[in-house]
Amino acid sequence: MNNTHGVTRVAVVEDHTLFRSMLEQVIRGADDLTLVSSSATVTDARVAIKPRKVDVVLLDIDLPDGNGIALGVMLCRADPNLRVVLLSAQNAMDLMLDLPKDVAGGWSYLSKTSTNDSEGLLHAIRVAAAGGSTLDPSLLDKMTPRVGTAVAKLTDRQYEVLRQIAAGLSNAGIAERLGITEKSVQNHVNAIYATLGIDANPTRNPRVTAALRLIEETGTA
Numbered sequence: 001m002n003n004t005h006g007v008t009r010v011a012v013v014e015d016h017t018l019f020r021s022m023l024e025q026v027i028r029g030a031d032d033l034t035l036v037s038s039s040a041t042v043t044d045a046r047v048a049i050k051p052r053k054v055d056v057v058l059l060d061i062d063l064p065d066g067n068g069i070a071l072g073v074m075l076c077r078a079d080p081n082l083r084v085v086l087l088s089a090q091n092a093m094d095l096m097l098d099l100p101k102d103v104a105g106g107w108s109y110l111s112k113t114s115t116n117d118s119e120g121l122l123h124a125i126r127v128a129a130a131g132g133s134t135l136d137p138s139l140l141d142k143m144t145p146r147v148g149t150a151v152a153k154l155t156d157r158q159y160e161v162l163r164q165i166a167a168g169l170s171n172a173g174i175a176e177r178l179g180i181t182e183k184s185v186q187n188h189v190n191a192i193y194a195t196l197g198i199d200a201n202p203t204r205n206p207r208v209t210a211a212l213r214l215i216e217e218t219g220t221a
Contacts, residue, residue, distance in 0.1 A: 008129040011057040012038040013045040013071065014087065015064050019112065023058055026118045033125065042066035051079035056128045061088040061095070069095060076103040083128035087112055093139055097216055105208055108134040108168070127168035133208045134168030135215070149217035150196050158195070161188040166211035 010027050012035065014020040020038060027035045037048035042065050049057060057075060061068040072084040085108040086095075093109050108124050114136050115121045124134040140163045145152035154162060157178075164174040171185045178185075192198075196213050198206050 006032070008033050008125065009036045009053065009055045010034065010125060011036050011045070011049050011054045013040075013042075013049075013057060013063065013068065014038075014060045015040045016060075023115070023121070026121055027125075029118075030122055033122075040064075042068075042071045045071060046074070049075055052081070054079070054082060056083045056085060056125050058085050058087060058125070061086055061092055069099070072107070073100055073103050076106075083131070084108070085110060085124050085128055085134070087115060089113075091139055093135060093215055096135075096212060104212070105205055106131060106133060109136055110134070111136045111139060114138055123168060131205060132168055133205075133211055135166045135211055137167045140166055140214075143214070143218040145218050151214060151217040153195050154192060158188050158192050161185060162192050162210060162214055165189070165192075165207050166214050 010033050012020055012023045012027070014023060017040075020040065024035055024038055027033045036054050037045075039045040039048050040063075042063050045057075057072070059068045059072050063071070068086065072086070076082050076084065080103075083106040086092075087110055089112045091111065096107060096109055099107060106128065108128050110121065110124055120137070127134045143163075145154070145159065151159070151162070160178065161174055164177060169177060171182050171189065174185045175182045192210060193206060196210060198209050198213070
């Protein structure tokens, strides 16, 4: 995903000047990231973001001259390797379910409140660059499975592992977070995939598919 020099190339599209400056500062402060462009509008972003010149774009959903998601879809169709981290002041995570199937893989979602934690923002960028996705941890904490869904059939431990997958953690990261072995995590992951009916289709990242199912089959507590 990264370019040949091992540095992730990031573009920012955000219309609020102070927030955009904060994003720029965080990116510039990371040795493994480089800021390629920073735009305030859809019009400017379409000019600034060239195919194969950007790895990850931080993209505000609400822009003054258009919709950020529509912009992201257009950019991803022009460059299938591009990954998107959506940013929103509102809880609009359900919009992830409405993405066109041809570009649905590799999108992440963070609330702007969570991006005040620079480590959380950097984590989302790095997971995206590696081909994964991250959903906002603070919003995941408020979700509960809807009765009758496959997610509701998971055990408490399996559900917790699924939430950590959706937050972009690796098996090693989940093991450390929950205080269990990586082998136990993998066993839980296998059971989650079986319960949710997620197969090993090589064209789709199963962790991304699982995260989307979590959004689809839960409600806000």
